[in-house]
Ligand SMILES: O=C(O)CCC(=O)C(=O)O
């Protein structure tokens with residue numbers, strides 16, 4: 001990551017228009033290489049995201065018994081409701097409330113010998129039928145957008161458009177999040193909406209945020225850079241996840257980000273997390289990294305050595321030999337973020353991960 005001071009804007013229509021495509025692919029490549037975050041405008045799903053946001057105040061105002069009936073504690077797949085204060089990031093409590101959903105109607109895995117992480121793909125818990133239809137429509141609409149985007153990313157790196165298609169997982173994730181206001185008097189401990197992290201469940205995240213603000217990304221100098229809502233309210237914030245970082249050997253790194261809790265208004269956001277194949281092993285990842293990195297032209301980069309170094313020794317937990325495959329690293333992330341759920345469904349892994357400092361951050 002370089003010392004960027006703002007997040008670039010990529011116009012999706014200009015990527016699709018043959019007249020402007022080449023120029024926009026260059027902007028996309030710079031956003032991917034240098035920042036790891038971008039705004040995506042004119043993507044065509046603006047009315048859907050607007051409609052989804054309009055439902056969130058009522059959804060979160062449902063009686064707590066209704067929300068609690070869908071508590072994530074019921075789900076070995078970490079799908080469902082998380083009340084305020086039940087999630088931890090970077091060892092601190094996040095001041096947010098949320099519903100996690102996954103791609104609906106996946107075939108159930110009945111295989112007794114399936115690896116433990118295959119339980120991450122499971123059934124949703126819906127608080128209302130209206131939420132179910134909204135979630136189904138939302139995920140079904142974001143799958144083609146994210147797939148097309150992934151092909152443009154490949155093209156922007158001078159790779160064939162389908163280069164990353166085989167890494168695509170079967171389950172994407174969607175979250176509806178509420179950040180209630182935390183007045184300054186509530187103390188330093190409560191200013192964390194979500195703590196510093198890299199997204200860890202897949203390839204790219206597509207986030208729809210409201211007009212409140214609070215999302216920040218970390219540049220190489222260690223400065224937190226604001227990612228404010230744009231005047232174009234339909235813009236999505238897109239960022240690289242650890243899965244994409246791993247398959248590109250760190251050439252495209254996942255940028256650390258956080259949300260500072262709002263002081264006086266409620267903030268809502270909706271991230272869609274594009275899934276990655278969970279059976280990828282460390283050697284698959286290393287091979288793909290080598291194969292992809294070799295082809296990415298670094299010539300125009302001002303600092304070729306920096307690029308090579310990143311490609312070789314990126315500190316990605318998904319390239320760590322502590323984990324056999326991506327699904328295992330992903331499961332560890334879920335267990336650390338939602339310790340109560342982890343303890344219930346995966347007691348041995350919970351013990352291992354929570355007693356070894358390596359696993360905690
Ligand atoms: O709410 C946001 O703006 C970001 C949320 C986020 O980073 C996450 O849930 O991974």
Ligand SMILES: [Fe+2]
Pocket residue numbers: 197198199257
């Ligand atoms: Fe995130």
